[in-house]
Amino acid sequence: MRRGFALLETIIVITFVTVSLLLLYGTFTSLIAKKEKNILYDDASNIYQMYYLKEYLELNGLNDLNTDSIIELSCDNFSSSGCSLLFQEFSLEHLYLVSYGLKDYDEEKFSSTFNQYYQSLSNNDAYDYLFVGEFKIEDAYHYASIGVTRE
């Protein structure tokens, strides 16, 4: 009569346990990655910075810019030199004007972090444009956006 486990039985059990643990690991890491990304998106401080930046730039030429896709904005687009100061103070790396509700665009022209943020947005409101800011804070890219309505 045989007692204890055979090698084959042990291997099968260990393989089963390993697969279960790997599945668990995959689930945890994807949940954690999602949570980490959400922390970087639409922080309250960044949203108010975007609001004031929009209000200020609307006085300096933002209302003259139009697009049916996405345009990357720089301070050259605006008549005020205060724009550069605000970019620096807010740790802004890039600023985009996006046609609201845009579904298809050339993703290769933009960073993967921008694409992930843009795809996370619901687009359920009624704006003409979305004003998106990319902030570089402690080596991580944070994003915030607010809607723009044209008269």
Add this chain to the structure above:
Amino acid sequence: MKRGFTILELLISIVLISVVLLLLLRVMMSLEVINHDTSYASDDEISRTEIIKNIQESFLDNHLNGINISKDDDKTMITFMMDEEKTLEVSSKTLKFDGETYSLNSKNATYDTCIDYEYKALENDYYFVTFTIPVLIDGENTTSRDDLIFTYIGLINENTSYPSNYTC
């Protein structure tokens, strides 16, 4: 008749169990790092957003015209000169603003009563003001992710009154 394991079977079992344990250890370590990084954010994220929203909305509703900052031993008072004057009281564990008290729930977290403040003039009589209440974990500002950052851009008028700089 064979009983129990042979030495080879035991060795193979130990190697396989070691691999599994190493994988498990990796998972635990990555979870611990992430938990350390986000412990404050997860506990006080909602109240942080609420504080920022309440104060920023009152700037918008009441037209901020000036700020006055004073510091005692254990608390800092920031008075906002608006249509209706309001004060933000910062102490190590609580913030008081407009009749509301916000307490930190996160373990080892405190507000730094030494706030960062900056005022700069922009073109065409506009100005930019920002102040930050740092959040310390075990006495250190480990990440700016938890800090309370307030911003205002306004037009200079005869009532505008801001300190040009502030050192704690």
